[in-house]
Amino acid sequence: MDRYGEAICADLADRGFDLEALWDQRRFEFILAIVDHLPRNSAYMQALTDDEDWARAVLARPDPDEPAPASVRLADWSPELEMLTNLYDRLGELVRVVAMTGGGKPSRPKPAPRPRTAIDRIRARQRKAKHARVVRAMLPHKATEAASPAS
Incomplete structure (x- = not known):
């Protein structure tokens, strides 16, 4: 509260709560619950x-083995943001096509981040597990190489 109390007070006031009261x-757990769910454009996050x-x-922490893919919180995902994200993706495709007409060979543009739900994460793990099973069955020598750490 000493460091971010003013910003938290402003965010709670925006939501109709009085931090001092x-x-x-x-009601510390209640305060923490609200703070934990503030959007990324809140005064606290700023x-x-x-x-x-x-x-x-944050930078002193060790990097995870696999970085999490960029994502947007579902709470921040509005219809307007969805449309802007779709426009962003289409614009990237258009830029690629224009570059190709000039003889260039640009790579495919990466789509803008979208919300990732628990279903998305589970599906991704299932695809990865299925891929690993196929590799073990079809290319056992590759499966053992992938399982052993690189020297």
Whole structure:
């Protein structure tokens, strides 16, 4: 609260809550629940991402083996954002086609991030597991190479 209290107070006030009253009522779990679900354009997130000490702490963490794919929170996914994302993707395709007409060989543009739900994550794990089973069955020497860490 010392570091981000002002931003949290502003975000709670925007949502009709009085931080001081909640604090006096010792409703700490309620406050944390709201703060944990603030959108990325909240005052709290702005204060957090502008904090160099926080940034250093995040960068000091070891990288995960596999970075998480870029995603948009479903709570932030509005019909307007969906349409803008679709336009962004189509524009990337158009740029690629124009470059190809000039003789270029551009790579396919990466689509803009979309929300990833639990269903999406489970499907991705199932596809990966199925791929691993096929590799083990069809190319056993590749499966053992992939399983052993690189030297």
